[in-house]
Amino acid sequence: MSQVWNFSAGPAALPREVLERAQRELLDWDGSGMSVMEQSHRGKRFIAMAARAEADLRELAAIPDDYAVLFLQGGATQHFAQIPMNLAGEGDSADYIVNGHWGAKAASEAAPYVRVSVAADSKADDYRRLPARAEWKLDPRAAYVHYTPNETIHGVQYHEIPDVGGVPLVADMSSDILSMPLDVRRFGLIYAGAQKNIGPSGLVLMIVRRDLLARATRPMAKIFRYAEQAANDSMLNTPNTWGWYLAGLTFQWLKAQGGLAAMAERNRIKAERLYAAIDGSGGYYRNAIDPAARSRMNVPFTLHDSALDARFLAESEAAGLIALKGHKALGGMRASLYNAVPPEAVGALTAFMRDFAARHG
Ligand code: PMP
Numbered sequence: 001m002s003q004v005w006n007f008s009a010g011p012a013a014l015p016r017e018v019l020e021r022a023q024r025e026l027l028d029w030d031g032s033g034m035s036v037m038e039q040s041h042r043g044k045r046f047i048a049m050a051a052r053a054e055a056d057l058r059e060l061a062a063i064p065d066d067y068a069v070l071f072l073q074g075g076a077t078q079h080f081a082q083i084p085m086n087l088a089g090e091g092d093s094a095d096y097i098v099n100g101h102w103g104a105k106a107a108s109e110a111a112p113y114v115r116v117s118v119a120a121d122s123k124a125d126d127y128r129r130l131p132a133r134a135e136w137k138l139d140p141r142a143a144y145v146h147y148t149p150n151e152t153i154h155g156v157q158y159h160e161i162p163d164v165g166g167v168p169l170v171a172d173m174s175s176d177i178l179s180m181p182l183d184v185r186r187f188g189l190i191y192a193g194a195q196k197n198i199g200p201s202g203l204v205l206m207i208v209r210r211d212l213l214a215r216a217t218r219p220m221a222k223i224f225r226y227a228e229q230a231a232n233d234s235m236l237n238t239p240n241t242w243g244w245y246l247a248g249l250t251f252q253w254l255k256a257q258g259g260l261a262a263m264a265e266r267n268r269i270k271a272e273r274l275y276a277a278i279d280g281s282g283g284y285y286r287n288a289i290d291p292a293a294r295s296r297m298n299v300p301f302t303l304h305d306s307a308l309d310a311r312f313l314a315e316s317e318a319a320g321l322i323a324l325k326g327h328k329a330l331g332g333m334r335a336s337l338y339n340a341v342p343p344e345a346v347g348a349l350t351a352f353m354r355d356f357a358a359r360h361g
Helices: 016-025 044-060 075-087 101-110 210-215 226-231 241-256 259-279 306-318 343-359
Strands: 067-072 093-098 115-121 145-147 169-172 189-193 204-209 298-303 333-336
Touching: 016 241, 044 067, 044 241, 067 210, 067 226, 067 241, 075 101, 075 169, 075 189, 075 204, 075 210, 075 226, 093 101, 101 115, 101 145, 101 169, 204 210, 204 226, 210 226, 241 259, 259 298, 259 343, 298 306, 306 333, 306 343
Parallel strands: 093 115, 093 145, 145 169, 169 189
Antiparallel strands: 067 204, 189 204, 298 333
16 A cells, blocks of 8 residues: 555654655765664764754744753653652642543552542543533642643543643643644643654653752652753663654654644644534534544544444555544544644545445445
8 A cells, every 4th residue: 555544543643754854864864874773862963963853842832941841761651650750749749630541540650659639530421521620629739730631542632721820730742742832831841752743652752841850859760850851951861862853853844834833723624624524424423522622633433333333444444544443442433633644634534434424324
C-alpha cells in the first residue's frame, strides 16, 4: 500500500514532510557523514540541533524565560510518579481531576508519593461529560492541581483552561499539546509523551515554571530530579537523541504551517467535519459525548449495530484508512485527528463512512 491515512491514537501519524526530511538526512546528517543517531550528544552538532529545537518550540508556544523546557524519557507514565516526587513535599496533598482513563492512572500512580485528593471525578457518567470547574472541590493548600485536558481514550477535552487560583496547575497534555496556541503562564507544569503530536515515543516534553523546581527536597536520585535535568540542559545522561531530532523537525514543520493558531483552525475544521458526518448519519454512527466536551483530537464513535464493526474495520483498512479500532475499554471505533493528520484524511474517512452506511443499510 503506497499511501494510507493513519488515525492511530499513538504512536500516531507524523507529518510526511518530516519523515521525508529525516529520510533524506538519515545517512549524512548536517554534513557529518553519519546519521543523527550516531552522534555524541556532547558534540557541537547535536548541541546546536537541540538548542534550535528548544528555541523553535519557545517561539511556537511563546514560552516565557521563567519556564524551563525539558526533553525527558520514561513516557508520560513515569512522570505520573515523578511529578509528585518533585512538586510535593512529605505529607503534602495534591488535587486530581479524574475525567477519564489517564487522569485516573495519574492519580493512582501518584499515590505512593503524595496524598491524592480526587477533587472531581466523572466516572459515574462513564466520562462522557467533563466535571465543570465549579464542581471541582479544590484545597487551596494543595501542592498542585493535576488534570488531563484531553482524554485520549474517552474523547473528552476541556476547551478552556480552568482557573485554580494560586495553586500550580499541572496538565498532562500528551494528546493535545501543540494542537492550538498554548497559554503557558496559566500552568505550573505541562508534560506530554511525544508520540502523538510531537515525534516518536520515548521522548517526553516538559515545560515547567522554574521556581517550582526548587520544591524537590526529599531524598531521590538525581535522575528523578527535574532541577538537575534543567541545570544540565536535559543531558544529565544520554537523552533520546533521535526523538529530540524528530521533535525539532516537527517544530520547524509547525512553524512552516503557520504556527499553532493555524493548526488550531485546521484541527477545528477537521473535527467539525467528522462530528457532522457522525451526527448527520441518522443514527447509523453515534458519538455519545456531551457536545460541549467533545475532543478535537480523538473522536470515538460506534456503529448502530456492533455486528458490523468487524466489517467496518476490514473495509476501512482495505480503503487505506488505518487504525480506526476503538480502545478495548470502549469498543467501537476511534479516529485520532492529531496535527499530522491532514484534512484530506478526514475527507476520505467521512466519504468512506457515508459509502459504508449506504452499502450496509
Ligand atoms: N496520558 C495520556 C493523555 C495518554 O494519551 C497516554 C498514552 N496514550 C499516556 C498518558 C501514557 O503515555 P506513555 O505511554 O507515554 O506513558
